[in-house]
Amino acid sequence: MSRRVWVLGAGQLGAMLQTAGRPLNLDVRPVAIDASEAPALDARDIVTAEREQWPESVATHALAQHPRFINSTVFGRLADRKTQKTLIDELGLATAPWAHVDESTQAADLHHKFGERVLLKRRTGGYDGKGQHWLHQSRQDEIPDNWHEQAIAEQAIAFDEEVSLVGARNAAGQCVFFPLTLNLHVNGILLGSVAPLPRLAHLQAQAEKMLETLLQHLNYVGVMAMECFRVGDRLMINELAPRVHNSGHWTQAGASTNQFELHLRAITDLPLGQPTIKGLSVMVNLVGTERNNQWLAVPGTELVWYGKEVLPGRKVGHINITHTDNAAIRWSLEALRPHLPSNYNEVIDWLVQSIR
Ligand code: ATP
Numbered sequence: 001m002s003r004r005v006w007v008l009g010a011g012q013l014g015a016m017l018q019t020a021g022r023p024l025n026l027d028v029r030p031v032a033i034d035a036s037e038a039p040a041l042d043a044r045d046i047v048t049a050e051r052e053q054w055p056e057s058v059a060t061h062a063l064a065q066h067p068r069f070i071n072s073t074v075f076g077r078l079a080d081r082k083t084q085k086t087l088i089d090e091l092g093l094a095t096a097p098w099a100h101v102d103e104s105t106q107a108a109d110l111h112h113k114f115g116e117r118v119l120l121k122r123r124t125g126g127y128d129g130k131g132q133h134w135l136h137q138s139r140q141d142e143i144p145d146n147w148h149e150q151a152i153a154e155q156a157i158a159f160d161e162e163v164s165l166v167g168a169r170n171a172a173g174q175c176v177f178f179p180l181t182l183n184l185h186v187n188g189i190l191l192g193s194v195a196p197l198p199r200l201a202h203l204q205a206q207a208e209k210m211l212e213t214l215l216q217h218l219n220y221v222g223v224m225a226m227e228c229f230r231v232g233d234r235l236m237i238n239e240l241a242p243r244v245h246n247s248g249h250w251t252q253a254g255a256s257t258n259q260f261e262l263h264l265r266a267i268t269d270l271p272l273g274q275p276t277i278k279g280l281s282v283m284v285n286l287v288g289t290e291r292n293n294q295w296l297a298v299p300g301t302e303l304v305w306y307g308k309e310v311l312p313g314r315k316v317g318h319i320n321i322t323h324t325d326n327a328a329i330r331w332s333l334e335a336l337r338p339h340l341p342s343n344y345n346e347v348i349d350w351l352v353q354s355i356r
């Protein structure tokens with residue numbers, strides 16, 4: 001009989017976990033957060049999540065109460081930016097200076113602490129740049145009313161670029177990591193990734209040490225992602241995601257074990273192994289973009305289409321390309337360019353530039 005793994009949430013991450021489970025004969029079952037019936041859970045089953053937060057429903061209640069809901073205590077702690085940042089500070093890890101926005105906090109207090117530009121982030125529920133609000137001292141912006149007690153404030157970081165580290169820990173405390181990924185965010189949403197880049201290799205040990213500190217402290221089992229700002233040779237944690245992550249999608253094409261399989265191996269206590277990296281990988285996120293089958297005619301492309309309704313700003317798929325020859329990737333990206341909306345010129349240019 002195959003091992004059963006339930007996933008709290010039935011979006012694209014759950015679907016990709018399911019795909020990754022098949023070759024291992026793991027019966028991975030994503031459950032929609034609004035399902036009105038409780039899944040048929042068995043005591044031997046394992047429960048994981050594709051999201052760090054969920055509304056209370058019959059289904060989410062049943063899954064979250066299961067004795068084998070892996071990392072059950074971690075989700076709440078990381079889903080709230082206040083407790084997440086507190087944890088990062090307690091462990092002495094670098095992160096953007098921040099403050100809680102309480103009832104009496106004034107914009108002037110925040111500018112006094114952090115300078116001209118301050119980023120308010122809602123404590124919970126934000127994603128893809130939603131739930132963020134910039135305050136400019138020169139514009140005399142005010143803190144919106146319903147953001148008191150509901151947000152943290154961060155200093156604006158003049159970073160050189162954004163990188164992320166995806167890694168996993170098993171129950172015995174072993175950790176494995178993928179190489180650092182370079183990410184392009186536009187208006188708070190991830191549009192492109194590249195990995196591995198030789199010029200970032202000297203930061204790998206620093207990044208692994210930071211994420212390993214967190215994983216060990218939390219006794220975490222499975223994949224976690226750490227988004228960082230690179231400021232010179234120093235990494236600062238932007239945020240943590242206790243799950244598989246969009247910036248790890250390139251591993252589907254570029255690693256012998258992808259992040260989804262690595263997560264499943266960790267939570268079902270299979271050997272983690274050390275993923276072999278197959279070459280250089282790029283990922284293009286498809287956001288609010290109608291499907292175009294011409295993408296499939298471009299050599300080397302691997303399309304993952306999520307089958308969701310296409311809405312502005314919504315992640316509806318991604319394209320991975322892996323090759324040992326950077327010129328071949330560049331060629332494929334140029335071949336892809338005319339088949340993407342014109343706002344993707346920026347993404348293609350960035351990818352081409354990044355792999356030079
Ligand atoms: P995700 O979809 O990754 O969960 P999110 O909407 O929850 O994203 P963040 O990752 O915190 O929010 O921020 C989104 C983006 O906004 C970052 O990738 C970065 O480009 C920018 N950003 C966030 N914090 C800062 C900061 N302190 N200074 C400058 N830019 C920032």
Ligand code: MG
Pocket residue numbers: 227239
């Ligand atoms: Mg983020």
